[in-house]
Amino acid sequence: MSNRFFQGVVYQLRESIDKTVGVLDENGTVVACSELIKVGEKHEDVAIAVNSTFDVVKQDGYTYKPISPAPGYEYIAFVEGTDEITEKYISLVVIALTNVKQYYDEKYDKNNFIKNVILDNILPGDIYIKARELHFETEAYRVAILIRLSDKSDVSAFDILQSLFPDKQKDFIINVNETDIVLVKEVKDTNDNKDLEKLAKSIIDIINSELYIKAFIGIGTIVDNIRDLPRSFNDAQVALEVGKVFDTEKHIMTYDNLGIGRLIYQLPTSLCEMFLSEIFKKGSIESLDYETLFTIQKFFENNLNVSETSRKLFVHRNTLVYRLEKIRKLTGLDLRRFDHAIVFKVALMVKRYLVSNPTKF
Amino acid sequence: MSSLSLKGIYKRYPGGVVAVSDFNLEIEDKEFLVLVGPSGCGKSTTLRMIAGLEEITEGELYIGDKIVNDIAPKDRDIAMVFQNYALYPHMTVFDNMAFGLKLRKTPKDEIKRRVEEAAKILDISHLLDRKPKALSGGQRQRVALGRAIVREPKVFLLDEPLSNLDAKLRAQMRTELSKIHHNLETTFIYVTHDQTEAMTMATRIVVMKDGFIQQVDVPQALYNKPCNMFVAGFIGSPQMNFVDAEIVEKSGDLYLEFKGNSLKLPASKINDDVRSYIGKPVVFGVRPEHVHDEERYLEEMPDYVIDADVEVTELMGAETFLYLDVDGAKLTAKVAPTTTAKADERIKIAVSLEHIHLFDKETQKTIIN
Numbered sequence: 001m002s003n004r005f006f007q008g009v010v011y012q013l014r015e016s017i018d019k020t021v022g023v024l025d026e027n028g029t030v031v032a033c034s035e036l037i038k039v040g041e042k043h044e045d046v047a048i049a050v051n052s053t054f055d056v057v058k059q060d061g062y063t064y065k066p067i068s069p070a071p072g073y074e075y076i077a078f079v080e081g082t083d084e085i086t087e088k089y090i091s092l093v094v095i096a097l098t099n100v101k102q103y104y105d106e107k108y109d110k111n112n113f114i115k116n117v118i119l120d121n122i123l124p125g126d127i128y129i130k131a132r133e134l135h136f137e138t139e140a141y142r143v144a145i146l147i148r149l150s151d152k153s154d155v156s157a158f159d160i161l162q163s164l165f166p167d168k169q170k171d172f173i174i175n176v177n178e179t180d181i182v183l184v185k186e187v188k189d190t191n192d193n194k195d196l197e198k199l200a201k202s203i204i205d206i207i208n209s210e211l212y213i214k215a216f217i218g219i220g221t222i223v224d225n226i227r228d229l230p231r232s233f234n235d236a237q238v239a240l241e242v243g244k245v246f247d248t249e250k251h252i253m254t255y256d257n258l259g260i261g262r263l264i265y266q267l268p269t270s271l272c273e274m275f276l277s278e279i280f281k282k283g284s285i286e287s288l289d290y291e292t293l294f295t296i297q298k299f300f301e302n303n304l305n306v307s308e309t310s311r312k313l314f315v316h317r318n319t320l321v322y323r324l325e326k327i328r329k330l331t332g333l334d335l336r337r338f339d340h341a342i343v344f345k346v347a348l349m350v351k352r353y354l355v356s357n358p359t360k361f
Numbered sequence: 362m363s364s365l366s367l368k369g370i371y372k373r374y375p376g377g378v379v380a381v382s383d384f385n386l387e388i389e390d391k392e393f394l395v396l397v398g399p400s401g402c403g404k405s406t407t408l409r410m411i412a413g414l415e416e417i418t419e420g421e422l423y424i425g426d427k428i429v430n431d432i433a434p435k436d437r438d439i440a441m442v443f444q445n446y447a448l449y450p451h452m453t454v455f456d457n458m459a460f461g462l463k464l465r466k467t468p469k470d471e472i473k474r475r476v477e478e479a480a481k482i483l484d485i486s487h488l489l490d491r492k493p494k495a496l497s498g499g500q501r502q503r504v505a506l507g508r509a510i511v512r513e514p515k516v517f518l519l520d521e522p523l524s525n526l527d528a529k530l531r532a533q534m535r536t537e538l539s540k541i542h543h544n545l546e547t548t549f550i551y552v553t554h555d556q557t558e559a560m561t562m563a564t565r566i567v568v569m570k571d572g573f574i575q576q577v578d579v580p581q582a583l584y585n586k587p588c589n590m591f592v593a594g595f596i597g598s599p600q601m602n603f604v605d606a607e608i609v610e611k612s613g614d615l616y617l618e619f620k621g622n623s624l625k626l627p628a629s630k631i632n633d634d635v636r637s638y639i640g641k642p643v644v645f646g647v648r649p650e651h652v653h654d655e656e657r658y659l660e661e662m663p664d665y666v667i668d669a670d671v672e673v674t675e676l677m678g679a680e681t682f683l684y685l686d687v688d689g690a691k692l693t694a695k696v697a698p699t700t701t702a703k704a705d706e707r708i709k710i711a712v713s714l715e716h717i718h719l720f721d722k723e724t725q726k727t728i729i730n
Contacts, residue, residue, distance in 0.1 A: 051456075156464075163460065166451040198445065205443035209509070210461050212434035214414050249374040297377040312571065352376065 006032035006075075009100050017089050020080035023097065024064070031075070050076050056090065058082040063090045067097050075101070110134050114172040114184050117226060118144060118233040127227055138226045143196060143219065145183040146236035147203060150214035152178055160210050164203070182233060187222060193254050196222075200252045216240060219254040234361050238265065241358040246349060260346070264353050265360075272350045279347045280331055287330055295323050296335065296344070304341055363425065363438075363515035363548040364390045365411065370420035372406050372572075380406040382572045384420070393542050393549045397559040398569035398595070404552045407569075408518050411550060413437055424516065440514035444521040446505030448493040454480075455489040458507040472511075479510040482544050483537075499530045506541065519551045523558065535561050556596050560584070568592050590725040593646050593718055599682060601646045604690045605722065608638045617645055617714070620688035622667045627714050634728050635719060643728065644720040651716040652694035654683065654702055654709070662711040671706045685710065 003023075010021045014034035022033030028047030030038050046064050049057045057064045063086045067075040077097050079090045105112055113130055116122040122130065131138045149157055158175050161183060165171035170186040183203070187196070200217040207215040218240030220232035235255035243253030246261035258265075264272070276285065288296075295313065299320075302308040310320040324335055333340040370384040381403040388394050396404040409415040411422065413434030422429050429437055448457050455476055462472045480486040483503040493501060502522065509517060523531045523538075539562050542549050553559055559566045560580045568575040568583065568591070576588045587593035593601045606619035608626070615626040615635065626635070653659070659666055669685040669692065676698060683694040683702055687710075694710060702708050719728040 159464065163449040163452065164447055166449070202445035202447040205445045206447050208412070208414055209441040209443060210464070212413070246376065248376050249378050249380065293377055294379070 003031040005100050005104050006097060009096055010034045013093055013096065017079070019086070019089065020062075021093055022078050023067075024076040024078065026074050026076075028076075046076065046078075056087060063087055065090045065094050067094055067101060108134065110136060110168070111172050111174060114229070115174045117229050118174070118182060118184065119176075120230050124227060131226060136226070139224060140226075141187050141189050141191070141222055141224050142226070142229060142232070143185055143187055143191075143222045144229060144233040144236045145185060145196070145200060145203075145220065146176075146218040146233070146240055147181045147183065147207070148216045148218070148240055149179045149181075149207070149211075150216070153211045153213050157181060157207060157211055157215075160206060161203070164206060182236070184229065184233075189224075191222065193219070193256055197252055197254060204251055215251065216243070217252045218243065219252065221255050237359075237361045238262070241265070241361065245353055245356045245358050260349065264346075264349055265358065267350075267353075269354060272354055275350055276347060276354075279333075279343060285331075285347065285351055288327070292323065292327060293348075295320070296327065296348075299324070299335060300341065300345060304336060304338070306336070364388060365516065365548065365550075366421075366423040367407075367411075368421045368423070370407070370410065370422065371418045372403070372410060372415060373418045380572055381410070384574060386567065386574065386577065388548060388550065391546050391548055393539070393551065393562055393564045394567065395551045395553060395559040395563035395565070396567045396569060397553055397556055398575075400554055402569040403572040404554075404567075404569050405520055408520055408550060408552045411516075412439055412441055412518050438515040439518055440509035440512045440516075441518045441520070442505055442509045442522045443519075444524045446502060446522070446525075448501055448504055450493055453490050453492055454485060454496070454504050454507075457493065457504055458511050461508060462511055475511040475513065476507070479507045482510060482541060483507050497530075498526050499534055502526060502530075502534060503537070506538075510541075510545070514547070516548045516550065517545075519549065521553055522551075523553075524555075531558075538562055557598060560596065566596075568595060570595075586727075586730040587718065588727055590644060590646065590720045590727075593720070593727070597648055599649050599693045599695065601648050601718070602652065602692045603644050603646050603720075604687075604692070606643055606645045608635065608641065608643055608719075610639050615639065617717075619645070620690045622687065624667070624712065624714055625664055629715060630717065630719070630729055632729060638719070638721075638728060642722040644722050644725075646718040646720060647692075647712055647716065649682065649693045649695035651713040652683075652685075652692055652696075653711045653713065654694060654696050654700055658711040658713075659709055662713065665711050665714050666709050667712065668707055669710045671702050671704050671708055673704055674700075674702060 006023045010023065010032050011034060013021045020034050022038060023031050024043055024046065025031045026047060028042055028044040030041045033039050046057060046059055049059060050064055050066050061082060062078045062080055063082055064076050064078045067077055077090060077093045079086050079093055113134055113136065117127060128138060158173060158181060161173045161181060165173060165183065172184040174182045176182055196219050200219060204215050204217060207213065218236040220236035223229060223232045239253040239255040239258060242258045242261045242265050243250055247253060298313055299309045302312060306320055307317055310317045313320065328334045333344050335341045335344060365388040367384050367386045370381060372381040373379050384407060396407060398404050406415055410417050413432065417430050424437060449460060452460065458476045458479060459472045462475065480489055483506060485500060485503050485507065488496065488500060496504065523534050526534060535558060551562065563580055565577060565579055566583055567577045570591050576583060576592045583592060583596050587596065590603065604619050606617050609616045609618050615631055616623045617626055667687060669687045671683055672686055673684040675682040679698065680695050681698050681700050683696055685692040685694060718730050720726065721728055
């Protein structure tokens with residue numbers, strides 16, 4: 001943030017309260033002060049003290065307070081004096097400086113800019129103008145990673161992610177809503193899905209172990225220009241939705257690896273319903289009980305191998321053959337035949353898609 | 362009191378995938394329990410159900426005497442360490458370990474006390490001012506452990522925490538983890554696919570496959586008395602040799618016949634169960650260390666000597682592995698490094714039948730150990 005904004009405000013405050021007022025950065029360096037001579041002075045011990053309390057610290061005749069109370073603050077305000085009235089002054093100073101910072105962030109902040117880009121809140125033509133204003137590299141490899149928390153948490157996942165990706169020039173953490181956070185990350189052109197999945201895994205692990213909540217991650221496609229970032233974000237959203245329907249046991253979904261699920265997700269529901277009624281002419285898919293569906297699932301998992309499936313199900317081979325015959329009579333599909341099996345597999349997926357009714361992006 | 366009890370636990374996903382089936386286990390206080398099995402066997406899912414990060418579809422989970430199925434993970438008094446431990450890059454080791462406590466507004470003095478205590482246990486007190494990039498892989502792993510230790514939980518859940526380390530560091534950290542467990546006197550539940558980790562650290566091992574518990578026992582018992590072919594093959598490196606065979610009775614004695622060889626079963630390997638397999642196909646298993654090529658064994662066990670072709674030899678330093686072909690049956694032998702056997706040679710080997718295991722070919726269950 002431009003320190004001149006702070007400097008303008010501390011001059012005005014000095015006139016009102018007649019005390020030295022200033023701002024330290026997170027390393028304890030004075031970045032703005034009503035006494036210009038102090039700018040550049042180091043107060044590392046103050047930064048350490050504030051870092052361990054995140055609250056008011058009184059030291060060497062000054063009162064200090066972080067400009068945002070949560071971990072990850074960027075600035076500390078200070079006022080000369082340690083008495084009770086100074087404590088009130090520092091609170092007012094922090095309110096004033098927080099507002100200035102917020103105004104600055106909204107106008108000049110890169111994070112805010114990226115947020116507007118991925119949410120399509122900025123005209124395509126304005127993207128480049130704004131990017132130039134912010135000295136923002138428009139052509140770089142970036143990817144949007146959508147992190148969805150299963151629950152709200154007392155502790156901010158946003159703070160944790162910002163601490164995990166502290167490079168504010170290359171990585172951007174954006175709160176989309178109460179449970180969704182987007183990480184827009186600059187990546188190397190050599191990065192592939194495997195690297196991104198590893199990164200996603202470490203994000204999930206840290207959310208699990210720090211917040212004790214479940215998280216799901218959708219990885220978008222890597223794009224090479226800022227104007228394509230909304231597409232990457234959209235892909236990340238699609239990946240999460242498709243995963244929610246077809247890969248319920250997975251926590252990380254990559255848009256590039258959605259397979260047949262992506263195809264089905266694109267289909268209109270009326271077409272899906274037509275397909276199901278066409279396939280199950282002889283009897284509805286609902287007529288199959290849980291045990292039968294579980295048998296089918298295992299049969300598919302074991303590559304239509306009757307002996308292997310019966311071993312896995314702890315049933316006699318003939319029992320399995322009997323069950324497959326029953327399915328054939330009910331549906332007209334003989335799952336031992338590859339073409340029938342594939343039709344059934346797709347039909348099951350279509351059914352799941354219709355039941356879960358995912359959001360379309 | 363940090364004992365755990367898992368009763369009839371199932372995990373079924375909406376798509377029909379069953380990750381864990383009928384999981385019953387009592388975990389004692391201060392135990393170092395290792396869940397081991399191939400990938401996809403349900404061990405991580407089980408751990409995540411204990412943590413509360415996966416809902417339990419069916420069954421009951423107790424921590425102490427309290428049922429915790431519906432208790433939020435943060436209220437279960439557990440701490441987790443995962444494989445992909447990420448440290449906060451711009452924070453010092455102290456801050457990395459303190460971060461979770463700060464977020465929970467733990468008092469400053471308490472944070473300092475806990476971090477310093479954990480650092481002492483982990484032997485990283487001298488690294489507290491360093492940033493992650495100045496640490497080695499092993500040191501980073503200790504910091505990740507430290508983040509869990511400062512929470513002072515009743516139960517530690519560790520999901521393949523050593524997988525990202527190289528082989529040498531992994532071996533070092535195995536010893537370190539055992540020491541840490543001993544010092545903390547807390548329950549550890551540890552997931553790995555590496556049987557060596559399981560054997561070296563566990564007080565008890567749970568072997569899993571396809572979502573089912575195969576066997577639960579202390580490491581030595583698992584090694585010596587596996588309950589089926591899967592456990593026998595999974596535990597031990599190089600893995601147990603398996604050979605299709607038939608039990609045949611000749612003038613009152615029982616013989617193991619395979620690939621044209623006939624070896625008389627010793628009395629210790631004969632009981633009523635074994636007798637019921639006369640004339641039936643079985644699989645016999647023998648560990649590589651019980652296949653010998655040294656002269657003294659050949660002399661000691663003349664009845665168990667057979668011919669084998671050496672395909673490959675691997676000198677490991679303290680021992681040599683011989684990969685053998687016995688008329689089509691593949692055997693691995695772990696012999697002394699002084700062996701003179703060379704590839705493409707035909708040698709005599711002694712199979713110590715006192716140490717074999719017999720398995721039902723159909724069910725793969727153990728007939729005799």
